Every structure is written in C-alpha cells, then in structure tokens.
Amino acid sequence: xxxxxxxxAAAGTYATVLxxxxxxxIITEKSGNLNLGVEGIMYMGGIxxxxxxxxxxxxxxxxxSNGFIAILFAIFGAFIAGALAGLIFSFITVTLRANQNxxxxxxxxxxxxxxxxxxxxxxxxxxxxxxxxxxxxxxxSLKFMPKFLKNIPILGPILFNQVHFFYIGxxxxxxxxxFFSKTKAGLYLRAVGESxxxxxxxxxxxxxxxxxxxxxxxxxxxxxxxxYTMTTAGCVWIEASLSGVGWLSVxxxxxxxxxxxxxxxxxxxxxxxxIMYLWIIVPGIPTELYKILPYVVTLIVLIITSIRNNRxxxxxxSLGNNxxxxxx
Amino acid sequence: xxxxxxxxxxxxxxxxxxDMMSPRKALAIRVASVVIALILGSIPIMLTGANPVKAYGVxxxxxxxxxxxxxxxxxxxxxxxxCSLAIAPCFKMKFWNIGAEGQLMFGAICSAxxxxxxxxxxxxxxxxxxxxxxxxxxxxxxxxxxxxxxxxYNTNETLFTLMMNYIAIGMVKWLQxxxxxxxxxxxxxxxxxxxxxxxxxxxxxxxxxxALILVIIVHIYMNYTKHGYEVAVIGDSLNTARYAGMNVxxxxxxxxxxxxxxxxxxxxxxxxxxNHTINSALSGGVGFTAITVSWLSQLNAFVMIGxxxxxxxxxxxxxxxxxxxxxxxxxxxxxxxxxxxxxxxxEFFINYKVVFRKKSEKExxx
Numbered sequence: 001x002x003x004x005x006x007x008x009a010a011a012g013t014y015a016t017v018l019x020x021x022x023x024x025x026i027i028t029e030k031s032g033n034l035n036l037g038v039e040g041i042m043y044m045g046g047i048x049x050x051x052x053x054x055x056x057x058x059x060x061x062x063x064x065s066n067g068f069i070a071i072l073f074a075i076f077g078a079f080i081a082g083a084l085a086g087l088i089f090s091f092i093t094v095t096l097r098a099n100q101n102x103x104x105x106x107x108x109x110x111x112x113x114x115x116x117x118x119x120x121x122x123x124x125x126x127x128x129x130x131x132x133x134x135x136x137x138x139x140x141s142l143k144f145m146p147k148f149l150k151n152i153p154i155l156g157p158i159l160f161n162q163v164h165f166f167y168i169g170x171x172x173x174x175x176x177x178x179f180f181s182k183t184k185a186g187l188y189l190r191a192v193g194e195s196x197x198x199x200x201x202x203x204x205x206x207x208x209x210x211x212x213x214x215x216x217x218x219x220x221x222x223x224x225x226x227x228y229t230m231t232t233a234g235c236v237w238i239e240a241s242l243s244g245v246g247w248l249s250v251x252x253x254x255x256x257x258x259x260x261x262x263x264x265x266x267x268x269x270x271x272x273x274x275i276m277y278l279w280i281i282v283p284g285i286p287t288e289l290y291k292i293l294p295y296v297v298t299l300i301v302l303i304i305t306s307i308r309n310n311r312x313x314x315x316x317x318s319l320g321n322n323x324x325x326x327x328x
Numbered sequence: 329x330x331x332x333x334x335x336x337x338x339x340x341x342x343x344x345x346x347d348m349m350s351p352r353k354a355l356a357i358r359v360a361s362v363v364i365a366l367i368l369g370s371i372p373i374m375l376t377g378a379n380p381v382k383a384y385g386v387x388x389x390x391x392x393x394x395x396x397x398x399x400x401x402x403x404x405x406x407x408x409x410x411c412s413l414a415i416a417p418c419f420k421m422k423f424w425n426i427g428a429e430g431q432l433m434f435g436a437i438c439s440a441x442x443x444x445x446x447x448x449x450x451x452x453x454x455x456x457x458x459x460x461x462x463x464x465x466x467x468x469x470x471x472x473x474x475x476x477x478x479x480x481y482n483t484n485e486t487l488f489t490l491m492m493n494y495i496a497i498g499m500v501k502w503l504q505x506x507x508x509x510x511x512x513x514x515x516x517x518x519x520x521x522x523x524x525x526x527x528x529x530x531x532x533x534x535x536x537x538x539a540l541i542l543v544i545i546v547h548i549y550m551n552y553t554k555h556g557y558e559v560a561v562i563g564d565s566l567n568t569a570r571y572a573g574m575n576v577x578x579x580x581x582x583x584x585x586x587x588x589x590x591x592x593x594x595x596x597x598x599x600x601x602x603n604h605t606i607n608s609a610l611s612g613g614v615g616f617t618a619i620t621v622s623w624l625s626q627l628n629a630f631v632m633i634g635x636x637x638x639x640x641x642x643x644x645x646x647x648x649x650x651x652x653x654x655x656x657x658x659x660x661x662x663x664x665x666x667x668x669x670x671x672x673x674x675e676f677f678i679n680y681k682v683v684f685r686k687k688s689e690k691e692x693x694x
Contacts, residue, residue, distance in 0.1 A: 036486065040665075088669065097680075098672035101424045101486065102623050106672065109620065110665025116658035117372055124654065244494060251487045286506055292498035295491040302491075306483040326341065 007279040008272050009157035012166050013231050015271030019169040020224030021249030022256060022263040023176055024082070028217030029253060030180065031210045032193040032318040033093060036104025038221050039246030040111020041085045045078035045222025046229040046242050047115040051122055052077025053132050053230070067139025070132065074226050082222025085111060086215035094210045097322045108246070119237045132235050140230040165227045172220070176260040189213055193316030196323035206323055221249065251298045254305060257313040273297055338684045354678045361674035362667065369663035378653045390648025391641040397648070399532050403602055405640035406535045407432070407594040411618035412636055413546045414590030416627045417583050420550065422563045425584065427474060427489025428591045429615025431467040433496035435592025436599050437503065438466030440517070440606040443599070444508060447521030455523055456600060463596035464589040470496060471588020472581060479577030493615070500608045508606070517605045526600040533601030542590065547629035559583055591615070620668050639664055
C-alpha cells in the first residue's frame with residue numbers, strides 16, 4: 001500500500017506533462033481538428049522552454065535571475081512554439097484543406113527535427129550542454145505546499161507534495177471545463193467540432209475558431225513538453241527521453257472522452273504506469289518488458305472504449321474532416 | 329445595399345472531372361513546391377552560419393559522389409522503399425497505419441530467431457528463405473492485430489499501430505539485454521553466422537532487386553487487381569463499399585496482413601542485408617519516414633523509387649553535412665517535414681480554383 005502511494009505521489013510530475021499534452025489536444029480536437037503532431041509539438045515545447053529559461057539567465061546573469069520570471073519565460077516560450085506549430089497545422093489543413101492525419105504526422109517529423117536541431121545547435125554554441133543554474137532548477141521543481149498538508153496520510157503526498165505546474169494544470173483543467181460548458185465561445189467551439197455546417201449556418205466563423213483552438217491547444221501541449229525537460233529531465237536536454245509522451249497524450253484524449261476534468265486522473269494513472277517499474281518491483285518480469293506496460297494498457301483501453309462504444313463518449317462528430325462550405 | 333457588395337470578390341471552387349488542371353501544370357506546381365521547401369529548409373542551415381547552397385551541394389556530393397557514399401545511400405533507400413510500398417495500400421484505404429516501425433521490428437525479431445538458432449547449420453539459401461518467411465509472417469501478425477480490432481470494433485488504428493511500435497521495440501530491448509545477449513553486460517546480440525548474410529549484387533546487398541520486384545508487384549496489386557480496387561473504394565467511401573456488398577472488415581484485415589508482411593520483409597532486408605544482428609535501433613525511424621515517402625509519391629509505387637532515393641540522399645547527405653560543416657544531421661528531419669508540408673499544401677492549388685466576381689454582375693448592379 002505504502003509503495004503504491006509513493007508511486008502515485010512520484011508520478012505527479014510525469015502526470016503533469018501528460019495533463020498539459022492531453023488538455024491541449026482536447027481543445028484542438030473540440031474544434032474538429034485532429035492534430036497528430038502533439039509529439040512534435042511537445043518536443044519543440046521541451047527545447048524552447050529550456051532555451052528560453054537559459055537565455056533569460058544569460059541575459060540578466062546568474063545572480064540576478066529570478067525563478068518566477070524564468071518559469072514565465074519558459075512557459076511563454078513553449079507556448080509560442082506550440083502556437084506557431086498550431087498555426088502551421090491550421091494553415092495547411094483549414095486554409096489549404098490538406099489531409100489532417102498526414103499533416104499531423106508531418107508535424108511530428110518536423111517538430112522532433114526542429115527540437116533536435118535547436119538542441120544540438122545550442123549545445124555547440126554553449127559548449128557541452130544547455131542547462132540553467134542550480135537555484136533555477138530548484139525553482140522549477142519546487143514543491144511549495146506547506147509541510148502540514150504534505151503530512152496528511154495518503155492524500156498529503158499525492159495531492160500536496162507536487163510541483164507547482166501540477167496545480168497550474170488542475171486550475172487550467174477546471175477553466176477549460178468551464179469554458180466548454182458555461183461560455184458562449186466554448187459552446188460555439190463545440191458546435192464547430194460537432195457540425196461545422198450547422199455552425200456556419202448560424203453565422204459562426206469556423207475558420208477563426210479552428211485556427212484559435214488549434215493554436216491555443218498546441219501552445220498548451222507544448223507547455224507539457226517544457227514541464228518535462230524542466231522537471232523530470234532536470235533542466236537538461238535529453239532528446240530521446242521525450243519520445244512517446246506526445247503520442248500517449250493523444251491516446252489519453254480518447255481515454256478521457258474529451259473531458260478536461262478526466263485528464264486529471266487519467267494522466268495520474270498513466271504517469272504512474274510510466275514509472276511503475278521503478279517503484280513496484282515484480283520478480284520475474286524483466287525491466288524492459290515492464291516498461292512496455294503503459295503501452296499495453298493503452299491498447300487495452302483503446303479496445304475496451306471502442307467495444308463499449310458509448311454514445312455520449314464519442315469524439316466530436318466532424319473530427320478529422322475538413323470543412324469546405326461549397327462541398328455539399 | 330446593392331446585390332454586388334454581397335458577392336465576395338473571389339471564391340474557391342473545387343475542380344471536378346472535366347475541369348481538372350492539366351497534368352503538366354499540376355506537375356509544375358508540385359516541382360515548385362519542392363523548390364519552395366528546399367528554400368524554406370535553408371533557413372535552419374543559415375542559422376548555423378553555413379551557406380545553404382553549399383550545404384545542399386554537400387548533401388548531394390556526400391551521398392552520391394563516390395561508390396562508398398552511393399552504397400550507403402542505397403542501403404538507406406532499400407528498407408525505406410519497401411516500407412513505403414507496404415504503407416501505400418493502407419493509406420489508400422484511409423487506414424492510418426503508422427506502425428510500419430513495429431511491424432518491421434517484429435518481423436526482424438522472428439527472422440533473428442531463426443538466424444540465431446539455424447545459422448551455420450543448414451545451407452545459406454534455405455536459412456535465408458526461412459528468415460524471409462518468418463519476417464513476413466511476423467510482420468503480418470503485427471499488422472493483423474490492429475486491423476482486426478479496427479474491423480471488428482472500429483478501434484482507433486493510428487494509436488493502436490503506434491503503441492504496437494513501442495511494444496515491439498521494447499521486446500527487442502529485452503531480447504538484446506536478456507535471452508539473446510552475447511557477452512553479459514554488453515546489451516548486444518552477437519553477429520549472426522555468415523550463412524545468414526544476403527549475397528551482394530554490384531557491391532550492394534541484393535535487397536535492392538527484391539525491392540524493385542516488389543515495386544512492380546505492388547503497382548499491379550493496387551491498380552490491376554480486384555483487391556486493389558476494393559481498397560480504393562473503401563478509401564473513397566466506406567458506405568459505398570458496404571453498399572456494393574464488400575466485406576469491409578475482411579478487406580481491412582487482409583490489407584493489413586499484406587502491409588505488415590511487406591514491413592516484415594523490410595526488416596529482414598535490414599537484418600540480413602546490412603545489420604547482421606538485432607538491436608532496438610535497427611529500424612532507425614524508417615517506418616515513419618516511409619509515411620512521408622508514400623504520401624509524397626501520392627501512393628504511386630514507381631514514384632516511390634524516386635522519393636525514397638531523394639529522402640535517402642537527404643538522410644545520408646545530412647550526415648556528411650554534419651561532419652564537414654557542423655550542421656546537425658537532424659536538419660534532414662526538418663527538411664523532410666517541410667517537404668511534406670509543402671507537398672500537402674500544394675495539392676490545394678491543384679484541386680481548387682479561384683473564381684473572381686464576374687464583370688457582368690457588376691454592370692447589372694450598377
């Protein structure tokens with residue numbers, strides 16, 4: 001029991017990464033855009049966030065650098081990178097009406113390429129590796145909740161012994177949920193994703209909603225990548241370690257049935273699965289086989305959700321299809 | 329307000345049969361998009377301080393200029409071509425199989441099993457045959473599983489095939505560090521026996537001949553057989569296919585079996601043709617690059633020869649570029665990403681035309 005709690009508590013950081021990735025993709029998919037480029041977007045977010053923090057520190061000097069501002073820089077940098085990727089995706093699929101699946105795959109190739117490229121260029125420029133000073137590292141993975149909260153049995157370590165990005169993620173999930181269910185713009189966005197024909201007839205600007213949703217969604221996903229490099233990876237760029245995170249996020253969107261609140265526990269579950277091999281040792285199972293567990297579970301989840309085929313847990317009806325007004 | 333102001337200045341019209349752009353013009357647009365892609369691709373090269381024209385020169389020279397480079401480029405192109413061929417029927421069917429990587433890997437695992445256990449014990453011809461069949465079967469099984477669930481329960485195939493990649497790669501990692509590990513602690517499978525090596529023709533493994541034969545077979549399969557026709561109909565409209573009485577589920581599974589088998593053969597070609605051992609880096613992203621190749625070739629088997637050669641040149645050349653000018657070799661991924669973006673985007677200019685507000689309407693309104 002104790003080790004399970006320790007596992008879930010430790011998974012919080014990894015879960016945060018998946019949480020951002022998933023929430024971003026939920027927003028994108030609500031507009032009917034299926035962006036399979038999350039993997040590439042999170043890669044870009046990962047490196048740009050690190051570079052932004054690194055450049056900020058180089059600009060003001062190590063002594064004067066402030067953790068809070070560095071975090072803002074990292075978030076902002078990652079968001080811009082993801083939003084730009086969303087812009088490219090929207091331009092090609094919405095304006096030029098290209099196939100969304102292939103454009104997304106191209107985005108993955110492009111994004112991982114860009115991230116590796118920047119990583120290597122920066123490494124060469126700075127001699128050795130890109131990182132930030134120790135006190136900024138601490139600022140990024142600070143667990144700021146007061147001690148008495150952390151000491152609450154069971155819930156304490158899981159809910160209160162987490163990095164601040166974890167809480168930002170929770171707040172964001174609630175905000176996105178409220179946006180979808182309580183605001184007019186959220187309703188319009190869902191209308192665009194469900195039935196662009198109807199939305200268009202109602203006078204909603206489809207193009208604008210698709211562009212904005214994909215860009216904001218891409219930006220949020222990219223923040224997930226940034227959280228990964230700045231916390232789990234310890235503010236160092238390790239290109240291989242991010243691989244698969246973006247794809248897991250896309251899978252989690254289905255698992256969470258397009259509901260941002262579900263992404264909270266969904267990502268905690270998958271975050272736990274990802275690091276389970278480090279915490280709960282099962283004799284007789286080799287580590288490398290243990291490591292594929294999250295992917296096997298994803299498969300099982302995909303199969304079960306498709307077999308159950310629940311009517312209110314369906315993707316936005318127009319997901320993956322481009323809208324062309326004269327195409328009727 | 330008059331009628332006129334409500335008619336937009338221009339609108340887009342989808343081209344229909346009879347109004348299609350002439351093939352020559354369409355080709356010109358595609359070529360232009362490649363040129364634009366190369367220009368855009370020069371931006372990251374310039375950022376490193378290198379001269380893009382010179383860099384592209386190094387890419388071409390560094391992949392084609394002498395026999396050694398050329399052989400390495402062809403080595404990259406062979407599995408790429410075979411995987412692209414494998415993906416084509418799936419994509420034609422709008423079945424987004426991005427699991428070529430995993431199918432290739434699992435095929436390689438099956439193939440390696442026989443290479444390890446039979447190497448040197450039976451004549452080379454038979455062992456190669458057994459390895460090839462094992463690889464094809466292995467790949468087919470790996471492709472069949474997502475095909476089955478897609479056909480039965482409409483399970484999302486993109487994610488399914490992708491997760492299968494990670495599982496296959498995980499299995500290789502386990503094998504190379506466990507049951508098949510050579511010297512303890514090396515995490516390496518020892519090189520296979522000589523009898524499992526593919527013979528060379530003109531100094532390159534004979535896989536290139538197999539690949540070219542497969543090009544012809546796939547071309548015929550997709551264009552001149554009933555199977556190919558069924559695949560095309562499903563891709564255009566699932567409902568039409570059902571209405572016509574096609575067994576859509578079975579066709580999906582069958583196509584995935586074939587696609588997986590081809591990927592498995594690609595795995596065999598890498599294994600027996602150049603690697604001669606198995607490790608988790610065996611595929612080296614071929615399965616993903618093949619998607620690019622397939623789509624850039626518009627699923628045309630013959631065009632794939634050219635495109636896979638092009639991407640192999642970029643991939644090999646970028647390694648030379650890295651050595652000579654210090655430009656990171658990941659520039660290859662950026663350039664192929666941009667190439668895909670441009671090719672995807674340019675179809676718009678081929679399939680749609682702009683119609684301006686007619687003059688006569690203006691006069692009428694006035």
